[in-house]
């Protein structure tokens with residue numbers, strides 16, 4: 001049989017998709033419970049490869065729960081999640097997926113008693129020292145300020161500086177997808193601007209799923225959006241479509257006054 005006659009499969013031997021047009025991540029009718037509470041009530045979404053998708057919704061809509069569900073921190077009770085074509089189910093596949101997905105949680109997830117450098121080295125513990133240097137150079141190019149506070153304890157940094165360290169941690173290994181939960185939260189506008197600029201640069205290197213309530217950041221960084229409310233999908237489309245939908249942005253995002 002000639003190679004062209006072999007049965008075609010979208011999956012490589014390790015179960016990962018090699019179809020560049022397939023979504024990097026997909027959620028299909030995902031239901032997640034926290035204790036007895038049915039928080040995600042059938043969330044579906046697709047995160048396109050090489051683009052930034054923004055997940056939007058009011059406080060308590062279920063955005064953080066969606067990211068935690070993707071990471072397997074709160075596994076879904078029903079529905080399917082696939083990363084690079086491989087279905088996530090059970091602890092082992094979540095562990096495998098975590099190798100390719102970086103997660104920057106809302107509380108930033110850095111070690112406050114360690115220096116910035118130690119935080120980054122710890123995140124890079126599985127890579128060679130040569131690769132660590134390359135990744136560090138990439139991050140200091142992205143966040144030039146970080147060079148100044150490399151030897152400072154992370155707990156002494158400002159919110160914006162901590163956010164830079166948190167995002168850099170996600171870039172210390174070869175992640176294909178970065179999940180970032182409300183990076184603008186509690187930051188001064190000038191710092192938000194710096195984070196926006198970094199994310200715009202980052203977009204050409206890694207696929208991003210960004211949870212963000214700051215509409216300026218969402219609209220500049222995002223290519224696609226999903227809007228959720230009360231654990232349900234409300235709308236999705238291109239960021240341009242959202243920007244032009246005054247009713248949606250006013251109702252769910254508080255843009256343009258009441």
Ligand SMILES: Nc1ncnc2c1ncn2[C@@H]1O[C@H](COP(=O)(O)OP(=O)(O)O)[C@@H](O)[C@H]1O
Nearest residue numbers: 034037039057058059060061062063064065066
């Ligand atoms: N540990 C928890 N126990 C009970 N309810 C929770 C817990 N964490 C989140 N929730 C509830 O789940 C819903 C979604 O929360 P979350 O995903 O954090 O929303 P968002 O990130 O969109 O603000 C909210 O109603 C919240 O009160």
Ligand SMILES: [Mg+2]
Nearest residue numbers: 063064065106
């Ligand atoms: Mg949240």
